[in-house]
Amino acid sequence: MSYLTVNRRKALLGGALLAAAPALLAGTTAARAGGTDLPMRAVARFSLGDMRLTVIDDLLFTVPTAIFGANQPAGSVDKLFAKYGLPQEFANMQAQVLLVETGDAKVLIDTGMGDITLPDSTPDNGRLFAGLKAVGVAPEDITHVFLTHGHYDHLGGVSQNGKPCFPNAAHFMPESELAYWTAAPGTEANFENLMIGYANDKLAPVKDMIKTVKDGDEIVPGITAIAAPGHTLGHMAVMLTSGDESLLHMIDTSVHYIVGTNEPTWALGIEHDPEAAVATRRKLFGRAVEENLLVAGYHFPFPGIGRMSQKEDGTYLYTPVSVA
């Protein structure tokens, strides 16, 4: 990353992002270069029992590392990252959309960033569509879309230019998430209101197609929504089961594979309920260890599939596994 880029980002994150919020709220999904024609960057395909899973790398964005330790003294995250040989100050984050093919169903778990471009991010996002094309799946072929929560990097690809991107799909979303993210944003120029503005725009064209789900509901047989509150109030994880194989997709229970696991009590800056988020991390990590489940993390390094173990001090370790 160049000096210039870092300083541009610093400047934007330091205030211009907030200053830009009202304009962005008025015209949230401004067109960006590339659109859905961006080339695919990475796709991984593997089986879980009789299910075929495809992980599509949708985006790359850069965030200040401090966001991962919002309730900790300044420098805590960089100290942890130094221990693991990771860069300081800024972290690159990917996001992976999961396509599950089971029986006649083609189910998308979240939809990536679509055409949303944040002022401080590169336009390197919305690659879901190129990834689907690469594996021979047309948007019209998608039968179900599950939006796990209302953040822009999960629902950005659900609609574009006022039209659903997956016109034949039944759409699903946690009930409280749908209510929260379709309510009008507050007038204060802050990041939460900016995100609500994006969600308003993206959800409007599909609102009538959305069925709400609660803890334990199945999207299709073998794909179960699991309450995982904290990251947002209605945030959900997903359990996939086929035959005797299972995968727990933790979505954003932990957005960083080192921080959430090593330091489950550290709050992410944008968490709706940090206490609930800690409880959810302990619950899902614990379940993954006890049942020796494969796990997935939406923002873990591609393809974001691994296993969890518990360390002697009670915290957790994420170990990536090869799925190819």
Ligand SMILES: [Zn+2]
């Ligand atoms: Zn996310």
